[in-house]
Amino acid sequence: MKRRDFLKTAATLPLVLATLGTGCSARRRTARRVLVLGIDGMDHFLLNSFIHEGIMPNAARLATMGGLNLMSTSNPPQSPVAWSGFITGKGPQVHGIFDFIHRNPMTRTPYLSTSRVMDPGKVLKLGEWRLPLSGAKVELLRHGEPFWNSLTEQGIPVTMVKLPVEFPPGNGKARILSGLGTPDLRGSQGSFTFFTDDARSITDDTAGGIVVPVRDYGDGCYRCPVRGPENSMRAGNPKMEIMADVWVDRDADALRIDVGGRSTVLGRGQWSDWIELEFQAIPHVSSVKGIVRFYAKEISPRLKLYMSPINIHPMDPALPISNPHGLSGDLAREVGLYYTQGFPEDTKALSRGILNDEEYLHQAWIVFKERLSLFHHELNRFKAGLLFFYFSSLDLNIHMFYRTIDPFSPLHESTDPRFKAAVRELYAGIDGVIGDAMDILEGDDRLLVISDHGFAPFNRSFNLNSWLAGNGYVSVSLSNAGNRDMFEGVDWSGTAAYGLGLNSLYLNLAGRENGGIVKREETPELLTRLKRELESITDPVNGKKVISNAFITSEIFPGPLPPHAPDMIIGYSRGYRASWKTTLGGFPKDVLTDNTDPWSGTHCIDPAIVPCVLLSNMRPEVDDPDLTDMGRSIAGMFDISRLPEGGRDIFRRKENSG
Amino acid sequence: MKYVNLVLNTLFDVFLYPLGWLPPLWGLIFVSAVSGILMVMIFGKISDQEGIAVLRKRMTGEVLGILLNAGTPATVISFAARLIADNTRYLVMILKPMVVMAVPFMLLWGQLDARYGSAGLPGNQPVTITFQYAEEPPPTEENDFSVRNGGLIPPVMTVDTLKQVSFRIFSHGSRGVEILANDLRIPVGSIHEWNGSLVSRGFDTSPSLLSPFHPTVTVLDAGTETPDSGWYSFPDVDYRVMGWRWSWAAVFLVFSMAAAVVATGVLKIKV
Numbered sequence: 001m002k003r004r005d006f007l008k009t010a011a012t013l014p015l016v017l018a019t020l021g022t023g024c025s026a027r028r029r030t031a032r033r034v035l036v037l038g039i040d041g042m043d044h045f046l047l048n049s050f051i052h053e054g055i056m057p058n059a060a061r062l063a064t065m066g067g068l069n070l071m072s073t074s075n076p077p078q079s080p081v082a083w084s085g086f087i088t089g090k091g092p093q094v095h096g097i098f099d100f101i102h103r104n105p106m107t108r109t110p111y112l113s114t115s116r117v118m119d120p121g122k123v124l125k126l127g128e129w130r131l132p133l134s135g136a137k138v139e140l141l142r143h144g145e146p147f148w149n150s151l152t153e154q155g156i157p158v159t160m161v162k163l164p165v166e167f168p169p170g171n172g173k174a175r176i177l178s179g180l181g182t183p184d185l186r187g188s189q190g191s192f193t194f195f196t197d198d199a200r201s202i203t204d205d206t207a208g209g210i211v212v213p214v215r216d217y218g219d220g221c222y223r224c225p226v227r228g229p230e231n232s233m234r235a236g237n238p239k240m241e242i243m244a245d246v247w248v249d250r251d252a253d254a255l256r257i258d259v260g261g262r263s264t265v266l267g268r269g270q271w272s273d274w275i276e277l278e279f280q281a282i283p284h285v286s287s288v289k290g291i292v293r294f295y296a297k298e299i300s301p302r303l304k305l306y307m308s309p310i311n312i313h314p315m316d317p318a319l320p321i322s323n324p325h326g327l328s329g330d331l332a333r334e335v336g337l338y339y340t341q342g343f344p345e346d347t348k349a350l351s352r353g354i355l356n357d358e359e360y361l362h363q364a365w366i367v368f369k370e371r372l373s374l375f376h377h378e379l380n381r382f383k384a385g386l387l388f389f390y391f392s393s394l395d396l397n398i399h400m401f402y403r404t405i406d407p408f409s410p411l412h413e414s415t416d417p418r419f420k421a422a423v424r425e426l427y428a429g430i431d432g433v434i435g436d437a438m439d440i441l442e443g444d445d446r447l448l449v450i451s452d453h454g455f456a457p458f459n460r461s462f463n464l465n466s467w468l469a470g471n472g473y474v475s476v477s478l479s480n481a482g483n484r485d486m487f488e489g490v491d492w493s494g495t496a497a498y499g500l501g502l503n504s505l506y507l508n509l510a511g512r513e514n515g516g517i518v519k520r521e522e523t524p525e526l527l528t529r530l531k532r533e534l535e536s537i538t539d540p541v542n543g544k545k546v547i548s549n550a551f552i553t554s555e556i557f558p559g560p561l562p563p564h565a566p567d568m569i570i571g572y573s574r575g576y577r578a579s580w581k582t583t584l585g586g587f588p589k590d591v592l593t594d595n596t597d598p599w600s601g602t603h604c605i606d607p608a609i610v611p612c613v614l615l616s617n618m619r620p621e622v623d624d625p626d627l628t629d630m631g632r633s634i635a636g637m638f639d640i641s642r643l644p645e646g647g648r649d650i651f652r653r654k655e656n657s658g
Numbered sequence: 659m660k661y662v663n664l665v666l667n668t669l670f671d672v673f674l675y676p677l678g679w680l681p682p683l684w685g686l687i688f689v690s691a692v693s694g695i696l697m698v699m700i701f702g703k704i705s706d707q708e709g710i711a712v713l714r715k716r717m718t719g720e721v722l723g724i725l726l727n728a729g730t731p732a733t734v735i736s737f738a739a740r741l742i743a744d745n746t747r748y749l750v751m752i753l754k755p756m757v758v759m760a761v762p763f764m765l766l767w768g769q770l771d772a773r774y775g776s777a778g779l780p781g782n783q784p785v786t787i788t789f790q791y792a793e794e795p796p797p798t799e800e801n802d803f804s805v806r807n808g809g810l811i812p813p814v815m816t817v818d819t820l821k822q823v824s825f826r827i828f829s830h831g832s833r834g835v836e837i838l839a840n841d842l843r844i845p846v847g848s849i850h851e852w853n854g855s856l857v858s859r860g861f862d863t864s865p866s867l868l869s870p871f872h873p874t875v876t877v878l879d880a881g882t883e884t885p886d887s888g889w890y891s892f893p894d895v896d897y898r899v900m901g902w903r904w905s906w907a908a909v910f911l912v913f914s915m916a917a918a919v920v921a922t923g924v925l926k927i928k929v
Contacts, residue, residue, distance in 0.1 A: 219819045247817045252798060254815035256786070256824045262891040263786045265824045267813040273783060329903065336783075 030639035034446045035379075035437050036388040036630075038086075039430055040079055040164070040180070041395030041603065042451035044070055044613045046405075050427045058435035059615060062449065066616035072626040073453045075556060076503035076569050077607040079180055079395065080114050080142075082452035083164035085628040088144030089646020092565070093557040095144040097165065099501035101583060102564045106514045108487060110500055110584060112189070113564075114181040115140055115167050117319070119232060128235050129282070136232065138168045138319055147631025147644040148174050148386065154640040157385030161378055162371070164390060164452075167342065169323040176323045177331065179390045182342040184309035185229050185279075185290040185318060190343045191309050194354050195224045195246070198302040201354075208348020214246075214303065222246040222303055226259070228279035228310060229288060229318070240279035240288070250300040257294055257305075266296040271366065274337035277310060289313035291337055293366070295359065306354060308363075312340045335373040344370075345396040351597050357419045360400065368393045368429055375433065379440055386634060391433065397426050398455055402601025406457040408575070410594040434615075446637050447617050450630060454610035458595050458602035460539060461579035462546055462572065464499035467591045471533065473497045476587055485584040493517060497530060497567075499582050502604040504566035505530070505550075512563055527552045527568060534570065539592055546592070548573040548606045571606030578604065620650040663862070670769050683897045683909070686774045690910045693766060694917030697759055702927035705755040710928040713751065717744050752929075774906040776892035779829040779846060784811050785892060787837065787846065788824045789885035795823045801839070808835035823885070839884065846890055860889035 048068065051060045059068075074082040074092070076099065084095040092098045102113040116139045120132035142165050148158040152173035160166070162179030169176035184190055192209030196202065202213050214222040228240040244259035253268045257275070264272045272294040279288045290310035298304035312318055314328035314337065321340055322328035332338065344367040350360040368391075375389050401422040403409035437447055465487075468474045475494025476487075487498065492515040495508045507523055510516040518526060534550040549571035553561060556569070570578065580597070581588050603610040612627055614620065622629075629647035636649035643649065677685035720741040727733035779785055789795070795816050801823065803810055811826040827846065829835045837844040844861055863886050896903040904912075922929055 220817060221819065247815075247820070249813075249815035249817065252813045252815045254813040256788075256815060256817065263788055263824060264891065265786050265813070265815055265826050326903075333903075 031444050031446045031637040032384055033382060033442075034386045034448070034634055034637050035382065035440075036386065036634060037433060037437060037447075037449045038083075038164070038388060038390040039394055039449060039451045039613075040390065040392050041398055041453060041455055042430065042449075042613050043398070043454035044068070044611060046398075046423070046427065046455065047613055050424065050431075053424075055424060055428045056431040056434075058431045058438055059449070062434060062438060062447065062615045062617060066619045069614040069616075069620055069625060071450070071612045071614045072624065073603075073607050073610060073612045074627060075551060075571070075607045077453040077603050077605070077610050078502060079452050080165050082612070082627055083180065084142045084144070086450075086452065086630050087142070087146045087163075087165065089147055089628050089631045089644055090144050091557055091628065093559055093561055094646075095142050096562055096564075097142055098553075098565050098569070099504045101501040101504075103500050103506065105506075105509075105512050105516075105563055108498070108500070108513065108585070110486075112181075112183075114142060114165050115183075117187060125235075130233050130235060132232065140166070140168055140170075142166075144646075145644070146170065146172075146174075147635055147646070148172075150635055150640065150642050150644045151386060151638060154638075154642065156638050156640065158388075159378060159382070159386070160388040160390075161374060162390040162392070163388060164342070168320040171323055174323065175327055177328060178321045178340075178342070180342040180392065182312070182321055182340060183319070184341045185288065185312055186227075186310060187229060188309070190341050190346060190348065192346055192349050192354065193226065193307040194349075195222065195305040195307070196303055197222070198298075198304060201304065205352065208346075208352055209309070209354065211354075216248065216303070220248050220250075222248070222305075224305070226277060226292075226307070226310075228277065228290065231279075231281050233281045233286065240281065242277060242279060246303070246305060248299055248303065253299050255296055255299050255303070255305070264294065266294060268296055268299050271295050271362065276313065288318045289316045290318075291340075293363075295355070295363070297355075297359065306349065306359075308346065309341055314338065314340050331374060331377065335377045336370075338370045338374060339367055342392075343396065344392060345400075347396055347400055347599060350400055351599055357401075357416055357422075357598075361397075361419065361422060364393065364397050368426075372433070376436065379436065382440070386638075391430065394426055394430060394451075398423055398601045400598050400600070402455065402457055403598065406459070406600070409457060409459055409600050410596055411598065411600055438617075441617065448630070448634065449613070449615040450627070451612040452627060453603040453607075453612050455601050455603055456574045456605055456609055458577045458600055459575045460541075460546075460577075461593045461595045462537075462576050462582070463579045463586075463588045463591050463593070464505065464570065464582045465585065465587045466589070467534075467537070468497055468499065469587055470591060473530070474587075485581065485586045487585040489587070496526060498585065499570075499578065500585050501566070502578050502583055503570050503572075505568040505570055507567045509567070523567070530568060534568075539576075541592070544575070545573050546576050547571065548609070571608075572604070573606065574609050576605065577602040618651050621653045622648070622650045625650045666765060666769065670773070674773070682774055683899070686770070686897070686906060686909050687913050689766075689770065690913035691917040693910070694914035695921045697763070697914070698918045698921040698925065698927055698929070700759055700762075701752075701755045701929060702925060704758055705928075706751055707928050709751055710748070713744055713748050714928065717741060717748070720744065770906060770910060775894065777895035779808070779827075779835060780893065784826040784828050785846075785890055786824055786826050787888060787890050788822050789839065789888045791821045791823070792886045793821065794818070795821055804838045806836040806838065844888065860887065862887040 047059060050056045074085045078100055080097050080100055081092055084097040085091060088095045097113050099113055101110045103110050118137045118139060120134045120136050122133040124131040124133055149172060151158050158174035160174060160176045163176055164180035166176055167178040167181040169178050194209060194211045195214045196211060197215050202211050212225065214224050216222050224244040224246050226242050226244050230237040231240045244257055247256045255266055257264045260276055260278055264275055266272055274291045274293060277290045277292060281287060291313050292310050293308045295306040297306055312321055314332040317328055345364045349355040371391060378387060378389060403411040403415050404420045405423050406412060434449055441447055465474060469476045473496045475491040477489045492508060496518050497505055497507050499505050507518045507526065508516045509518050531550040531552060534547045537546045538544065539546055547570055551569040551571055553565055553567055553569055614625055629650045632644050632647040633650045635643050636652055674685055677688055720737045723737035724734050798814055798816060801814055803814065805827050808827050808829040811828060814823060814825040816823050827835060835846050837846055896905050897909055899909060
């Protein structure tokens with residue numbers, strides 16, 4: 001370069017940079033509104049296929065703006081773990097969520113990893129009555145600072161609707177409606193009730209719900225006891241109960257449900273609207289409200305009446321489900337009542353055969369339409385700041401209908417061909433959501449569509465505990481433990497390792513587990529041996545590897561780990577997953593079995609197989625985005641001085657090159 | 659009783675007529691305030707105002723006596739006993755006006771619950787209607803139900819044991835609808851289009867002695883094939899006042915009390 005040219009360039013460059021407003025730190029124009037759609041379980045491969053088939057034109061349009069990007073998910077790739085990483089920008093070693101299910105090392109009893117309800121500390125006892133002197137507390141077990149704190153502290157309005165792993169919601173300045181992790185009124189993740197006088201349907205199985213036998217004594221009325229939550233104001237915490245009178249007209253094939261002073265008529269095959277229930281803890285003094293939907297599956301000759309899990313009433317919530325407290329009620333008044341439980345689609349009712357494919361899908365579309373109403377309501381009031389909106393529909397429904405798109409599923413052939421388009425229709429529905437979001441974009445508005453993991457088939461179940469027992473790691477009497485859960489029949493003095501949860505393996509560590517026998521100095525060798533042996537397991541049916549990666553937790557998450565952290569995270573190969581029995585400490589006879597549950601898709605496997613997706617109207621500046629980068633990246637779109645600590649801003653070139 | 663109901667309903671219809679163009683909350687606040695003032699005026703007329711004034715002075719003195727003699731338990735006990743006795747006398751004294759006021763109060767409560775307690779027919783959402791028959795309900799095929807300004811959602815079901823017929827209807831909008839049932843015209847939801855505050859929760863063709871105190875009454879001329887009474891499963895409604903959600907009863911109690919307190923000061927009535 002000639003001297004004159006150099007001087008000319010040196011003189012004009014700062015001016016050009018200043019004019020462009022980029023400066024030396026590669027600053028961008030800041031956004032007025034950032035809309036983030038959290039689509040649980042949106043799979044890269046399926047998305048790509050449907051875009052190419054032309055049924056997702058909006059996603060295709062968005063992909064032309066910022067690309068259709070693969071993004072690393074969490075390890076294990078489970079929704080609570082992944083969304084916790086999204087929220088905090090950190091891994092499980094910081095936010096503390098390693099699995100849907102954790103265990104108490106002293107008792108080895110499982111508990112939900114995301115939240116815990118604690119009884120009131122002080123109680124006044126008056127005969128049968130127990131009057132709490134302080135309120136019961138609900139504790140969020142996810143740790144770490146949410147990324148939106150840095151936004152609200154700097155004056156950016158934030159709304160997070162149906163946000164996963166945020167029950168109870170924080171009490172900061174953000175408007176939050178809790179999503180995944182929010183229990184039903186009975187405290188479970190969704191427990192249906194099925195009233196019937198059909199002896200063939202009556203069972204003691206309580207997984208996912210209860211079957212209540214009822215009877216018509218000739219007057220056309222079934223007295224149906226609706227069991228509510230436990231009454232902590234009575235000694236022994238008995239379940240509260242109210243009676244629903246169900247009158248049937250067999251000629252008209254109709255029934256009338258009288259409960260709480262209101263009536264609802266349903267014909268066969270009809271769903272009710274939301275019905276309010278009120279359980280009296282202390283009559284006329286203290287009560288708890290919930291909402292349910294009924295479905296008249298059959299009226300004659302037998303009554304088969306499904307009742308949804310009792311959802312927390314959004315207008316009078318028994319537990320905190322929104323911040324500010326009145327938000328859930330305001331939304332209900334403006335758009336109508338809605339599912340408040342974290343898992344609204346009743347997958348258990350389908351797995352148990354209480355609902356069939358058609359009935360389940362109808363319920364799933366009810367959930368989707370409700371969610372759409374909330375979404376449109378929030379879109380209409382979205383003027384500035386960050387709006388995050390979460391959709392659960394893809395995840396739960398593809399769990400149930402993966403068998404329709406996977407010819408290798410044991411249930412593929414037996415599935416009614418009418419439902420083979422279910423997955424496609426769901427993606428088309430989500431494309432409509434993306435289109436609605438794109439329609440409101442103006443100027444520098446940003447739109448991000450992210451998922452937390454992809455999907456894979458779940459054709460074969462691996463009974464981890466049975467394998468451990470067969471290989472000498474667990475001492476168990478299989479004749480006792482065959483079909484039982486919770487480690488019944490296990491001799492802990494002869495047990496070195498056990499499985500619990502979807503991907504977790506624990507050592508029976510001395511000083512940590514009650515009666516643990518593995519010494520701390522033995523753990524590296526034991527874990528290495530387990531890893532080697534687990535990764536070498538092959539399926540005798542087809543010769544495929546069952547586990548592609550057995551991750552030693554301390555190697556992938558360096559630093560101190562909490563005592564509830566598993567010692568190993570099992571990364572199953574495509575097509576395999578831990579059996580349902582494994583998740584609750586069971587020991588079935590066979591190590592590998594066909595999965596004949598409609599729950600036929602999974603993501604609880606090796607995270608490399610099920611990456612998540614990022615669609616945006618901005619192109620990322622990195623090739624390897626990670627879900628934990630999203631919080632910082634979203635915050636970086638606003639004109640603020642302090643960014644959240646975790647992750648990288650994937651849209652900022654300087655940060656990633658430096 | 660039918661005519662008592664008719665008179666009561668007409669009376670309230672006329673009273674609320676000028677408020678028909680306002681949102682229901684305003685009508686409720688107006689009725690509450692007027693009720694509070696009227697209650698105080700009635701109380702002033704039928705209570706022993708002089709006796710109340712004397713008792714209040716004595717009770718004030720007894721409270722002062724307790725406060726000034728806190729160091730001498732015997733005196734405190736003596737004043738406290740007299741205070742309790744005077745309180746009892748006061749309660750006896752106001753018993754008569756309270757009993758007299760209870761009748762209009764209950765009538766008012768029933769009317770307000772019927773008119774302001776429910777949201778009426780939510781637009782495009784089903785509401786279950788139940789008809790009660792005196793005798794066995796007519797066979798389903800003889801039921802000739804139709805809905806004006808809305809629709810009927812099948813099935814129509816009969817509960818023989820209870821002599822009832824139930825079915826669901828929906829409205830095309832937020833306005834009320836009219837069910838035509840075997841020549842009966844039964845209003846449901848907002849009865850009068852000019853008055854958004856009027857919502858009835860049911861009807862009764864032969865009301866019992868207690869029905870004036872009971873929410874809902876739309877008197878009809880019954881025939882042999884027509885239902886005796888009926889009720890609708892409307893959702894409850896609440897009102898946004900000062901940023902809070904209030905039930906109609908809370909609005910009524912707070913605003914009638916506030917008006918009553920003001921009225922006692924202005925009208926110099928001892929309560």
